[in-house]
Amino acid sequence: MxxxxxxxxxxxxxxxxxxxxxxxxxxxxxxxxxxxxxxxxxxxxxxxxxxxxxxxxxxxxxxxxxxxxxxxxxxxxxxxxxxxxxxxxxxxxxxxxxxxxxxxxxxxxxxxxxxxxxxxxxxxxxxxxxxxxxxxxxxxxxxxxxxxxxxxxxxxxxxxxxxxxxVDEAWLDRVPAQQVEATLRELGLRPGYFLTVGTLQPRKNVERLLQAYLGLPASIRAQRQLVVVGAPGARSEEAVNRIRAAQQHGENVVWLSSVTNVDQLRHVYAGAGVFVFPSLYEGFGIPVVEAFASGVPVVASNTTSLPEVTAGAAIDVDPLSVTAIGSAMLELARDEALRKRCSAAGTVRALQLTxxxxxxxxxxxxxxxxx
Missing domain, CATH: 3.40.50.2000 (Glycogen Phosphorylase B;)
Structure with a gap:
C-alpha cells in the first residue's frame, strides 16, 4: 500500500x-x-x-x-x-x-x-x-x-x-456503429427494440412489462422486439414461463439469459430504442443509469428509489399499471422528438452519476x- x-x-x-x-x-x-x-x-x-x-x-x-x-x-x-x-x-x-x-x-x-x-x-x-x-x-x-x-x-x-x-465513464462514449451492428446480428436483434435489463425476480415486474408489450398495436410489435436481458433468479418461474409462452405464440420477444460480457451488454443497450424498467422495488437501479449513459430514452417506475435516480430524465410510470407502462412505451415508440429529449436529459443525468x-x-x- x-x-x-x-x-x-x-x-x-x-x-x-x-x-x-x-x-x-x-x-x-x-x-x-x-x-x-x-x-x-x-x-x-x-x-x-x-x-x-x-x-x-x-x-x-x-x-x-x-x-x-x-x-x-x-x-x-x-x-x-x-x-x-x-x-x-x-x-x-x-x-x-x-x-x-x-x-x-x-x-x-x-x-x-x-x-x-x-x-x-x-x-x-x-x-x-x-x-x-x-x-x-x-x-x-x-x-x-x-x-x-x-x-x-x-x-x-x-x-x-x-x-x-x-456508471463507468466509458459508457458515455458512443460505441462504433459497426460494433453494435455485429453484436445485434450475432444475437438476432434488430435496432430500435424495447429493452429491459436485470436478473429475473418477482420485483423486476417482467410479467407486467410483457403484458404491456403484448397490448401494443401489432404494427409496433412487428417493428420493435421486446428484449429481456437477465439470468433467472429466485422465484422467477412465472416470468420465465410467460416469456417462453409468448415466444411459442410467435411474439417478437427475445430473452438473453447469458449476456455476461460488458462490451456486449453495452452494444445491446446502444441498439435499443426504448429502455423500460418497471421494477417494484430498487435500492438504486444501476441499469437505469447505464441506459442514460447509452443515450437510450427511459421508462421507469415512480416508486422506491427510482424517481431519485431518474431526477426527471425518464418517463415515470406506476409499475402496477399495465396500461401506464404500455402507454409510455407507445408514446416513446411513436414520438421521435420525445425520444431525443429524453435521451439528452438522460445523458446529462448520467454525467452526474459516475x-x-x-x-x-x-x-x-x-x-x-x-x-
Missing amino acids: TPGLPRIGLATTTTEPGLTGGRLDGIGVYSRALLRELPGAGCAVQPFSFGPAAALTVGRPLPRSLPLAMLADVAGARMALDVDLYHATDYRIVRMNCPVVATLHDALPIAHPEWCNPRLRGLKNWLQARGARQADHVIAVSRYAIAELVRFFGVDERHISVVHNG WRETARHTAAVYRSILK
Missing part, C-alpha cells in the same frame, strides 16, 4: 469469478467499481474475499468459516487486519480491529421476503441487521433507503451517509471517520 494514504480493506467476494460464475450482480458491479476507482480518490486499497484461496483471483482470503460471534459482534470478537478501515459491501459485515463501514444496498429481504430466495435468508438477515448496527458507519445508495435501514436494520440515522451508485464520483464521495466518508 502507498505510504501516507488511508489503507482501506475492501470486501470483494461478490467480484470473484470463481464464486459468482462470472455473473456480477449489482453488489458485484459496485464492489468492482470501488476497487478500480478508489485509488484515484486517494485511497490505498487492499481487497479481501471469503472463500478458498485457490478459488480467489481478486482478493486476499479471509477465513472461510468465521464464527458467528465474529460476524455479529457477540462477546466482542474481532478480526485483525493490517488496514486503517474495512468496507463491507455485502451482508458479511465482519467486526474488525479497525473502523468498519458497511454499504447496505436495500432492505429487500426483510421488507419483502416473498420476493427472495428463502435459502439461508433468515440467517443472512440476522447477520446483516446485527452487523449493520455494530458498524461504525453505514453507506446507503439512495436517500430513499435511509428510512428502511432505520426501520428494518435499526441503524442510527446519524451514522448514515448517502453515496449514489454510478463511479468516479461514487469513489470520491466514498473516500470522503472514510476520511470523516478516520480524522
